[in-house]
Amino acid sequence: VTFSGRQDSDWLATKVEPPAKSRWFRLFIISNWGAYDYVWLHGLALRVSSEESEACIERPQQQPSHNGTGDAAISTGESQLKQADLRKDDEDWEQLRGYQKVLFQALFCDRVLFLEDKPYLDYKWHQADEYARLFLLQHAEMGWSLDFSPNLFCELAYEGFNPTSIEVASDNDFMVQVLTPCFEPERNVLECLRTHVSKKVRKRAKHYSITVDAAYDDVVLGCIMQHGEGWLYRGERWVLRQLRKCGYTGPKDIMFAIHSFELWDEQGDLVAGDLGYTVGGVYISQTGFHKD
Numbered sequence: 001v002t003f004s005g006r007q008d009s010d011w012l013a014t015k016v017e018p019p020a021k022s023r024w025f026r027l028f029i030i031s032n033w034g035a036y037d038y039v040w041l042h043g044l045a046l047r048v049s050s051e052e053s054e055a056c057i058e059r060p061q062q063q064p065s066h067n068g069t070g071d072a073a074i075s076t077g078e079s080q081l082k083q084a085d086l087r088k089d090d091e092d093w094e095q096l097r098g099y100q101k102v103l104f105q106a107l108f109c110d111r112v113l114f115l116e117d118k119p120y121l122d123y124k125w126h127q128a129d130e131y132a133r134l135f136l137l138q139h140a141e142m143g144w145s146l147d148f149s150p151n152l153f154c155e156l157a158y159e160g161f162n163p164t165s166i167e168v169a170s171d172n173d174f175m176v177q178v179l180t181p182c183f184e185p186e187r188n189v190l191e192c193l194r195t196h197v198s199k200k201v202r203k204r205a206k207h208y209s210i211t212v213d214a215a216y217d218d219v220v221l222g223c224i225m226q227h228g229e230g231w232l233y234r235g236e237r238w239v240l241r242q243l244r245k246c247g248y249t250g251p252k253d254i255m256f257a258i259h260s261f262e263l264w265d266e267q268g269d270l271v272a273g274d275l276g277y278t279v280g281g282v283y284i285s286q287t288g289f290h291k292d
Helices: 083-091 098-111 128-135 150-158 199-205 216-227 234-246
Strands: 002-004 015-017 024-031 039-047 073-076 079-082 162-169 175-182 209-212 256-264 270-279 282-290
Touching: 079 083, 083 216, 083 234, 098 175, 128 150, 150 162, 150 175, 150 234, 150 256, 150 270, 162 234, 162 282, 175 234, 216 256, 216 270, 216 282, 234 256, 256 282
Parallel strands: none
Antiparallel strands: 002 015, 024 039, 073 079, 162 175, 209 256, 256 270, 270 282
16 A cells, blocks of 8 residues: 655645555644644544545645735635635534544544544543643643533633644544644743834834734635644634634633734735734734735
8 A cells, every 4th residue: 555645835635556455544644834844644544435436635726815805715726715605614613512522532542543642631521720730740742622612722721722723534524623732831932012123124014004803804814825724623713713702701710812913015905914812911823824
């Protein structure tokens, strides 16, 4: 069995040649945060199908457009992914619940090699602060959960996690959303009031203006255009949208908010953006994009 495919900035398409008797192979390939030199291998089931029934996936280059009226779109060859389509796709998503969630937890523990040494979190049985304490006793930098509760997201962020996500392929083309709280021991901290801005940068900045929370959908669309879905998968987008609407509603004293930053040029075109959240007086940048 050999695997072949091609790689762009965010994904690797593969197929199996020749067809194998085994139905499943544990393989899932994504990029290491956009790096071109290597990819991460995630243990995951890959269903083998005949070449006649399924062709190797191809994603054409995506080109954004923005006219300042909320109609930004990503070109995908014959069709375009618009903000309205993205919003509807996110809003229609539903979490795994009850027996279905228990079933996929057991399935992933058995078959997804990438997750076997990662601590699992179930919001029904675990508290975020206790999970954080136990998490720091082992060496993993990432955990996983099938819960996309907005309150859990906030409480994990409050404990110092960066809640990202991955997408796991299951049978019948069903994509399971997995929350992956990341805890990085070393981080970059920018103290804005102490940051020196040179005269050259100030001069260039006169040609741009910045806004906050003025074009959230444009920023999400721009990030997907530049980086692909990456960790910004459907479940993650859903929980971010829920938090934008309602914020944190749990029992703890947590000040939390989702924010987008937009950079506009003199023609009123969006040229860069950043997506993240605030916990108290600290802003955590999760992802962003820029145009050359």
